[in-house]
Amino acid sequence: MNIDSFLLRFILHSIRQLNGARSQAGLANILYGKRNHQTWIDMHHLQLQSSYKFLEKEEAALLDEALLNLMRFKLIERRDESIFLTSAGISYLENENPSAADFYERDGRVIGMMNRFWSGLHLLVQTLSNLLQGNRKFLPAVREERIQEQVKRWVGKYGIVRGARGIKEELRRLISQFSPLHQELLLLRLSGHHRVSLTFLQLSRRLGYSYWRTKWEWERALSLLYHQMLQTEFHYLSDLMSSDSGLYSASSRKTWLLLQKNLSVAEISQIRGLKESTIMDHIVEIALMEKDFPFSSFLTENELREVEEVKQKTGFTRLREFKERLPHLSYFQIRLALTLLGVGVSHGVKHIT
Amino acid sequence: MELNILLNERFGFQDFRPGQKEIIEAILGGKHVLGVLATGSGKTLCYQMLSQLLDGLTIVVSPLISLMEDQWTRMRQTGFKDVGILHSALAKDRLQKEWQMIEQKKRKLILLSPERLTNPAFLERLAQHQISLLAIDEAHCVSQWGYDFRPDYLKIKDSYPVLRNPLVMALTGTASPKVQSDILYHLGIEDAEKIILSMNRPNIAYHVERVKGDEEKRSFLIRELPRLTGPGIIYAGTRRETEELADWLSDRLKMEIPAYHAGLPTENRALIQTQFIHGQTPLLVATTAFGMGIDKENIRFVIHYQMPTSIEGYLQETGRIGRDGKDGVAILLYTPDDFAITASVLDYSIPNYNQIKEFYHRLILQGDNLSIHHEESDHLPLKAFLYRLEQGDWIESVRTSENGKYHYILKKELDEEDISLIAAEWEQLRMEKRKGLACFNLIISANDCLRKGIHQYFGEKDHGFSLFCCTHCGIDLRMYYTHSRTETEISAQPRSWEEELELLLPIK
Numbered sequence: 116m117n118i119d120s121f122l123l124r125f126i127l128h129s130i131r132q133l134n135g136a137r138s139q140a141g142l143a144n145i146l147y148g149k150r151n152h153q154t155w156i157d158m159h160h161l162q163l164q165s166s167y168k169f170l171e172k173e174e175a176a177l178l179d180e181a182l183l184n185l186m187r188f189k190l191i192e193r194r195d196e197s198i199f200l201t202s203a204g205i206s207y208l209e210n211e212n213p214s215a216a217d218f219y220e221r222d223g224r225v226i227g228m229m230n231r232f233w234s235g236l237h238l239l240v241q242t243l244s245n246l247l248q249g250n251r252k253f254l255p256a257v258r259e260e261r262i263q264e265q266v267k268r269w270v271g272k273y274g275i276v277r278g279a280r281g282i283k284e285e286l287r288r289l290i291s292q293f294s295p296l297h298q299e300l301l302l303l304r305l306s307g308h309h310r311v312s313l314t315f316l317q318l319s320r321r322l323g324y325s326y327w328r329t330k331w332e333w334e335r336a337l338s339l340l341y342h343q344m345l346q347t348e349f350h351y352l353s354d355l356m357s358s359d360s361g362l363y364s365a366s367s368r369k370t371w372l373l374l375q376k377n378l379s380v381a382e383i384s385q386i387r388g389l390k391e392s393t394i395m396d397h398i399v400e401i402a403l404m405e406k407d408f409p410f411s412s413f414l415t416e417n418e419l420r421e422v423e424e425v426k427q428k429t430g431f432t433r434l435r436e437f438k439e440r441l442p443h444l445s446y447f448q449i450r451l452a453l454t455l456l457g458v459g460v461s462h463g464v465k466h467i468t
Numbered sequence: 469m470e471l472n473i474l475l476n477e478r479f480g481f482q483d484f485r486p487g488q489k490e491i492i493e494a495i496l497g498g499k500h501v502l503g504v505l506a507t508g509s510g511k512t513l514c515y516q517m518l519s520q521l522l523d524g525l526t527i528v529v530s531p532l533i534s535l536m537e538d539q540w541t542r543m544r545q546t547g548f549k550d551v552g553i554l555h556s557a558l559a560k561d562r563l564q565k566e567w568q569m570i571e572q573k574k575r576k577l578i579l580l581s582p583e584r585l586t587n588p589a590f591l592e593r594l595a596q597h598q599i600s601l602l603a604i605d606e607a608h609c610v611s612q613w614g615y616d617f618r619p620d621y622l623k624i625k626d627s628y629p630v631l632r633n634p635l636v637m638a639l640t641g642t643a644s645p646k647v648q649s650d651i652l653y654h655l656g657i658e659d660a661e662k663i664i665l666s667m668n669r670p671n672i673a674y675h676v677e678r679v680k681g682d683e684e685k686r687s688f689l690i691r692e693l694p695r696l697t698g699p700g701i702i703y704a705g706t707r708r709e710t711e712e713l714a715d716w717l718s719d720r721l722k723m724e725i726p727a728y729h730a731g732l733p734t735e736n737r738a739l740i741q742t743q744f745i746h747g748q749t750p751l752l753v754a755t756t757a758f759g760m761g762i763d764k765e766n767i768r769f770v771i772h773y774q775m776p777t778s779i780e781g782y783l784q785e786t787g788r789i790g791r792d793g794k795d796g797v798a799i800l801l802y803t804p805d806d807f808a809i810t811a812s813v814l815d816y817s818i819p820n821y822n823q824i825k826e827f828y829h830r831l832i833l834q835g836d837n838l839s840i841h842h843e844e845s846d847h848l849p850l851k852a853f854l855y856r857l858e859q860g861d862w863i864e865s866v867r868t869s870e871n872g873k874y875h876y877i878l879k880k881e882l883d884e885e886d887i888s889l890i891a892a893e894w895e896q897l898r899m900e901k902r903k904g905l906a907c908f909n910l911i912i913s914a915n916d917c918l919r920k921g922i923h924q925y926f927g928e929k930d931h932g933f934s935l936f937c938c939t940h941c942g943i944d945l946r947m948y949y950t951h952s953r954t955e956t957e958i959s960a961q962p963r964s965w966e967e968e969l970e971l972l973l974p975i976k
Contacts, residue, residue, distance in 0.1 A: 117711075171733040244972050252545055254742050258537060260562050276975065283973040290965060298965035307972035311742045314735075317724055 118181050119325040120211075126181050127190060127200060127208045128218045129166035135197035136161055136432035142198070143178050146170045148223060158224070159403055160432065160453055167223025169331075213328075221334060229334075229341045234259065235355040237305060237312065238266045243279040244307035246270075256306040269354060281351035289343055289352075296322065297336035304333065370397035371405065395447045402454045410455055414448050422452035471517075478520065485510045487665045491637065492517055495601060500636045500660035502607070502651060506667045507641035507787025515603040515637065516543065519550075519577035524598030525570070526577045527634075529585070530605045531618055533557050534737075535760050536579045542763060543577075550574060554590075555581040570597060582620040585627040592630070599634040602627075604655060606760070607638035608780070611650035612852075612897055616781070619855035625656040636660070641787060642667060642780045645927045666928055667783060671790045673797045674918040674938040675945065685773060685801045690720055696797075697768045697950035698750035703785055705774035705813065707731045707755055713773065714753040724749060730757040759785060765792040769948060771799045775806040777814045778901070779908045779925050795936065797948045800912065807909045814905060818898050819849040821891040827853045828887065831863070831878060856890055857882075917941050 126146070133142055137157060144154040148168025158167050170177060182198070185191045190204035200208070208215050238257040245253045255263060270278060290298050299322065306312045313321065319329035344352050366389075373383045380398070384391045402408045410419075425431060425440050437449045444452075471489060475481050491503045491514045505511050519526035530536045533555050543551045552566050552575040569575050584590050602624075604610075610621035628634070636657050643651065652658050679685050689702070702717075704710040707729040714727035726740045726749055743749045745764050752758065756776075767788050776782040782800075789796035819827070827850055857863045863878055911921030918938035936943045963971070 173731055173733045240972055244974075247973065247975055254745060255541070256739070256742060258541070258738065259559075261559070279973050279975045283969060283975065286969060287966070290969075295965075302965045302968040302972075305968075305972055306742075309971060310748050311746055312739055314726065314739050316736075317726065320718065320724065 117326065118177060118184060119327050121325050121331065122177070122327040123181055123185060123190075124208055124211060124215075125166070125169060125218065125327065125331070126178070127185065127204055128215060129163065130191055130198050131200050131205070131208065132163050132166065133161055133198070134432075135194065135199050138196040139178075139182065139198065143175075146178060147172055147175070148226070155400055155403070156450060156454060164224055165219050165221040168226050169221075169223065220338075221331070222338070225338075225341075226334065229337050231262070232341060232356055233304075233337055234262045235265055235269075236352070238262055239269060239278075239282065239355060241306040242266055242270060243275060243282065244309075246275045247279055248308040250308055253308070256312060265355070272354075273351065278351065285344075285349045285352050289340055289349065292343070293336065293339060296332060297339060300329075300333050300336045301340060367397040367400045370394055371401045374398070374401070374409070392447075399447075399450050399454050402451055408455075410451065414451055414455075418444060418448060419452050419455065422449060423456055426453070426456065474517065474520065479513065479517065481513075485513075487663050488514055490663050491639075492521075494661040494663065495635055495637055496521065498635065500657040501638070502648065502657065502660045502662045502664075503637065503639045504643050504648065504662075504664040504667070505639065505641060506665060506669055507784055509641075509665070511605065511639045511641070512539065512543075514639065515601070515605075516548065516577065518601055518603075518637075522600035524600035524634075525575065526601040526603060527594075527599055527631075528577060528579050528603045528605055529582050529621075529624060530579055531582065531609050531616075531621075532760060533581060536581065538763070540579055548577075550576040552578040553580075554578055554584055556583065567593070582618065582624055586620065586623045588630075591627055595630050595632065599631045601637060602631065602634045603637045603639065605639055606641075607651045607655065608640040608643050608647050610638075610654045611643075611647045617852070619851050622654055622855060625654065628656065642783045642926075644780065644925065647780070666923070666930075666932065667926055668919070668923055668928070668932050668934075669787060669790070670932055670934040671793060671795050672786060673795070673934070673936040673943045673947075674786070674922075675797055675799045675943060676912050676918065676939050677799055677801050679801055679803055681803055681805070685803075686716070688801060689717060689771070689773075692799075692945065693717070693721060693751065695949045696945075697948055699744065699747065699764070699767055700751055700769040700771065701758065701767065701785075701788065702751070702753045702771045702773055703756060703776070704753055705755075705809075709773070710753050710755050717751075717753065723751070725751045725753060728752055728754040728758045730755065756781065756785060759788050762788065764788075766794070767791070768794075768796045769799060770796075771801065773801055775800065775802060775810045775908070775912070777810055777817075778904055779911075779922060782908065783922065795948070797936075797943070797945070799945075802912055804913070807905070811902060811905060814901055815898060817849065818894050818901070819853050820894070821887070823849055824853060824887055824891055824894075828882060831857075832881075852894075853890075856893075860886070860890075862886070915940060 129142060129146060133145075141154075141157060143149075145158055145163050145166050146168075147170050148154075158164055182191070185204070186193070188203075189201055190207055191198050192201050193199075234257045238255060241253070241256050245251075257263065272278075273281060290301055293301070300318065303313050303318055303321070315330050315333065316326055318333070319326045322329060324332065369387065370383055373386065378386070380391055380394050383389075384394045387394070398413065402410060421441055422437065422444070425437055429436070429440075431437055431440075434446055434449055434453075437453075438444070438446060441449065471492060472484075475484060486509070487503060487505045488510055491501050491505075494501045495518055503511065503514065515526055515528050530539065536553055536555060540551055540553045552569055554563070554566055558566070566575075566578075570578070604621075604624060606616070607621075609616050609618040610624070611617060628636075636655060638651050638655050638657065638660070640647075640651070648662070648664070652660060677688055679688060693700075702713065704713050710727045710729050714725050718725045726743070728737065728740050730737075732740075740749070740752070741758075741762065744752055745762070753773075767790065770786050770789055772782070772785070776785065786798035789798060854863065862880055862882055907925060911918060911925070914921065917940050919934065919941075936947060
């Protein structure tokens with residue numbers, strides 16, 4: 116895949132958000148959506164949700180090349196291990212379309228979940244389309260067995276004719292509200308009895324946008340479809356949603372179930388046969404997502420306030436810096452506190468922003 | 469049951485293709501088999517039918533996960549629900565389900581990636597069931613002399629004792645006599661019955677287009693692609709060249725020609741493959757990553773933009789033409805400079821002295837943390853190096869974890885002499901491969917029948933008679949022209965979204 120000006124601006128946007136807090140490897144982890152705890156936490160602390168998982172792991176060489184380009188154009192500069200925008204970089208980011216503000220709309224945390232939903236819808240439409248034509252054998256556009264099972268159950272539940280009518284009507288209602296670009300993108304990403312979905316490169320050629328702009332617009336279209344579907348009653352479509360919330364790993368979910376039974380870290384570690392540090396990682400991940408997370412068993416309100424004060428006074432972003440100021444707190448407690456502050460817990464009053 | 473009746477009732481074919489029945493009967497007679505059957509001549513049927521005839525499980529070792537997944541889907545679509553699949557990229561729940569099916573005796577045939585057989589825990593579990601046959605697909609991967617060497621294949625024979633020595637059936641489409649004896653040796657089946665069929669495909673014509681350089685290659689494509697009957701594949705040398713050429717051709721010919729290579733995101737690869745099989749895109753520019761296991765019978769031409777690194781590879785890639793038995797043409801765009809370029813690509817794939825030193829330093833530095841993914845074929849030189857160290861007892865047998873990674877522990881250090889020795893071995897391999905390439909170059913540039921040259925290389929004396937044989941014997945490319953497109957291309961005229969929706973789900 117080639118680098119285009121859209122991708123360069125997207126990376127500039129991510130570098131601005133990062134503000135020198137992490138090295139190039141940290142930036143790469145965010146952009147490639149690495150599923151480890153540090154990346155997940157970084158994403159929340161540094162407000163990098165919009166950049167998370169925009170690139171595929173197969174596109175690993177792209178970032179190096181893009182950064183070289185940005186350096187050459189003097190849009191970014193390196194100071195020690197960190198990367199910063201130059202003033203030319205800031206103005207390039209601000210004065211082009213789509214506006215820098217549009218980048219913030221994206222939420223990389225739900226990309227995985229939305230893609231799973233889309234895989235189900237894609238395969239369902241292909242299946243119904245073929246069955247309506249009497250084709251019982253076709254090459255499935257989605258190979259994941261879990262999705263195939265889900266679609267089989269769906270067709271079993273609603274039947275071909277009723278199901279096809281229902282899904283068509285709901286798609287029509289939803290898509291009619293979108294822009295012509297998003298309408299076309301959504302339809303051409305579906306497969307049917309007469310054709311297979313187009314790839315992003317093929318779509319970009321057809322629509323006359325660059326590759327990365329097309330991919331970004333596609334994610335916007337999918338996000339619109341997904342969120343509108345959640346807001347109103349779309350019976351047939353919402354039945355394709357996976358029961359798996361996808362917000363955190365299956366392993367963390369098991370830890371969360373045990374936490375709700377008031378077990379300690381040591382007890383959970385013993386039951387699950389995992390290291391205590393792993394359980395702590397889970398706890399930090401859960402704290403990001405669960406509204407009713409009982410943080411007081413790990414951290415007093417005073418300790419939380421201490422971390423908040425240091426953060427406000429110094430603007431620190433590295434754990435080591437906090438630890439030097441607050442040696443009586445463990446790294447786990449600092450990470451947890453920063454996580455809670457990041458999602459909007461302050462002085463014991465919880466408000467999700 | 470009589471084999472022909474089974475063939476008819478269960479598989480829907482009237483007759484066996486040459487070699488199939490002989491292979492099946494040899495296995496039923498209790499012999500190991502080496503089967504060399506030309507690409508597209510129905511190797512799958514051999515193990516699929518045997519799985520129905522033998523009491524225990526048939527294990528099929530296959531080199532690529534994508535290939536395995538395709539085979540699995542295809543077999544299930546044709547009504548064989550007793551086919552299972554076990555590879556390192558399988559999701560945990562699917563893996564559990566597969567084991568459950570095996571334990572409930574609902575599986576007769578299991579597709580497996582070779583590295584599974586190196587995992588002791590996996591082998592123990594598998595060995596609790598009766599294994600009647602171990603079929604090794606693309607068996608040429610075991611040979612360093614072959615064009616697609618995979619070190620994991622070398623370890624397959626270590627699994628025989630645990631699996632209580634099942635019958636072994638090694639299958640390949642292309643193997644020179646040297647590769648054949650390598651297969652027999654490395655798979656430990658020297659006493660196997662050999663069923664070697666001619667690799668000649670009379671319905672494929674071989675054309676070499678001599679050009680002066682890249683510009684003329686491109687002019688040829690612009691001139692001929694609109695005329696040639698598709699579908700067709702253009703093989704380019706590198707990933708980058710594939711993308712550039714596809715872009716350039718799409719612009720110049722005003723049609724959508726996708727690029728395909730192993731570096732594309734999985735979803736893209738799957739879509740392009742499906743579009744091609746469906747005939748939605750009649751042309752593709754690809755690296756050699758495209759093709760193995762592609763079930764498309766009506767490919768009418770293959771164009772090599774660069775000279776392939778071996779005759780075996782060339783035969784494998786052109787063998788995708790005309791599986792339906794109808795005529796097709798293989799075109800090689802050739803400049804005398806190509807030999808040097810291809811030779812340097814070849815050199816790159818074999819570790820040299822400096823690389824060996826570098827790998828060794830990595831090993832020393834990282835200790836037992838050195839791990840690589842199985843699917844990283846880019847690391848082939850590194851994998852070959854690690855295998856060699858293991859063989860020489862320099863590193864400890866691999867601990868294979870469930871996530872598809874290998875870990876290596878250094879047992880004793882290598883000295884300068886050891887490194888020189890390994891380098892010399894590979895130097896010999898490089899020379900052999902260079903010799904093969906030079907031979908190919910000679911066949912292409914000589915003023916003699918191409919088909920004869922190729923088949924002599926494989927030790928075949930009689931290459932049969934083809935009406936449309938090769939450039940030297942006389943073919944006219946116009947034979948392969950078309951005036952109408954039979955494949956359905958996606959409408960170039962944009963439709964409204966409502967019309968698209970109506971087409972997808974035509975129901976009131």
